[in-house]
Amino acid sequence: MRKQRSIVLLVATVSTLVFTSVANGQSVTTEPVGFMTDSLLGNSDTFVSLPLIRPPAFVGGIQSAGGTTITVNGNPWTANQFVYAPGTQPNRYYALIGPATAANPKEGHTYPIVSNTANTITVQLGQDNLTGIPANAQLSVIPNWTLATAFPSADQNVSFTPTTSTAQYKTQVRVPDVSASGINLPYADYFFSNNVNGTSGNIGWRRVGDNTIDHGDDALLPDSHIVVRNLNGSPTLPLVNLGGVLTKKFTTSLITNASLQDNPVGILRPLDVALNATGLQIADGSFRAGDRLRLFNNSVAGFDKSPDAIYFQDPAATNGPWRLEGDPFPNRDRGADVIPAGVGFIVRKAAGNGQPDFWTNNFPVQAATVVSRKTHGGAGDFDIPLPLSGTTGVECRNSGSNTHKVIFTFPTAVTFSGAAVTSGTATTVSPSAVSSSVVAVDLAGVTDVQSITVTLFNVSDGTNTNNVAVRMRVLQGDSNGSGNVSSTDIAQTKGAASVGTVSASTFRSDVNASGSINATDVAVVKSKSGGSVPDAAEESEGKMTARVEMQ
DSSP states (O other): OOOOEEEEESOOSGGGOEEEOTTTOOEEEOOOEEEEEEEEOTTEEEEEOOOSBOOOSEEEEEEEEETTEEEESSOOSOTTTTSOBTTTBOOOEEEEEOOOSSOOTTTTOEEEEEEEOSSEEEEOOTTOOOTTOOTTOEEEEEEOEEHHHHSOGGGBTTTBOOBSOGGGOOEEEEEEOTTSOSSSOOEEEEEEEESGGGOSSOEEEEETTBOSSOOTTOEEOTTSOEEEEEOTTOOOEEEEEEEEOOOSOEEEEEOOOSSOEEEEEOOSSSSOEEGGGSOOOGGGTSSOTTOEEEEOOTTSOOSSOOOSEEEEEOTTSTTOOEEETTOSSTTOOOTTOEEOTTBOEEEEEOSOOSOOEEEEEOOOOOOSEEEEEEEOGGGOEEEEEOOSSSSOOEEOOOOSSOOEEEEEEOSSOOBOOEEEEEESOOSEEEEEEEETTEEEEEEESOOSSEEEEEEEEEEEOSSOEEEEEEEEEEOTTOTTOSSBOOHHHHHHHHHHHHHOOOOTTTGGGOTTOSSSOSHHHHHHHHHHTTOBOOOHHHHHHHHHHTTOOOO
């Protein structure tokens, strides 16, 4: 699941940026900010989730909450400050309930704001309620992204292509109807008019079938996604999303129905998020037996795409590991598979009772690096990187005892409850804390020619908790890390043996980790020739991409 993107954080800490609300002069601390650039393919649909937020208009403490009303301390607002008024107040706002000193069952929940007084807001609850919000819980009032703020007029031919004739729409922004029942939900289709069909002064966002009314202020939901469709020769263009990085909890209401129900969603984080770190889990009811996570590939062109991968959780297995439909290894743990930053996806809920399942996503605990470490005799320790996303790393060394050491390094101090090989074969798994931010997992009985997943359970940074998993392919003799042992590896090892010294550039050829590279290593590589372990991510990507359908 690869796609071109770049993410830049402009402010590294939450405490360093202050946003001032013009309306009330109140200075509040906001989230760190940054921008993310993504490619919107020409002649294709691109599933887009805007991963950053607009600057909050207010952050403060809640005095009380009940019914549909939230009351804050003081009188920080003017009446109907947060009410949309065409031509004068272009924003629609939502309330995000934040942390509190006491237990807060509604932390992360969001509610559209209907009206406000000087110190109260009235919100739309849907099937939710405000029960249990304690006094002094944090409240953030955040404006929705709109068509005109996500795709401003100045970005014509920069991030989107304007339309001059409805007979040949160019860029369309397709907004799924989240209120519709069932699957394959209908869309509201928008286009940017540049004097469409010869009209004069008719410039701005319009809805298909409604060519003259300005829809630039139509709101985009923070927990949903859009599909950007480039038609009729519209080229690939970059979309830049500039905004705040939400580090708080965020809760999405997943609608259920008497039959299957699609929920178009996105993750409000400018990060690749592993399935294990999404917060979707059978244990808390946010993801149930029969539910499916349908993920799309934005790097492959096509209209009305089928999902690139369909995931489910195994209700019969310990810790409910993630599985991939159609996986040739059906018991392989897919918790390390990632949802790329900014990619929209669908949670298809199985038949339910019509009540929503609430899914809370925390800012994920993620390792900074993971490596497979071995001691090469007197030459010392050498590490093979194990990427957390993309192509899986290959451990090509075996000292003869089928033991390996996997080192997780985190950016801050963490705790964890245990570790296991959640797919693949190993007889012993022994985790230990090397330091407050480094965890070592010793593995024994790891057979050759296989792919394994090593998972740390309940990794906590003191605020957030989730499992952290990494894949490793075990293939002795694969000195170039290609996933195959071939004549290339033999030639490489022979070349290194002519020097004999183990160094940072040659250690992979010391396939028995003896501390020297010699004829023994060459013989091992020759004996392993023909061995192959395909990359699990590439396997699923190739298989699932074949299902993309052209309109």
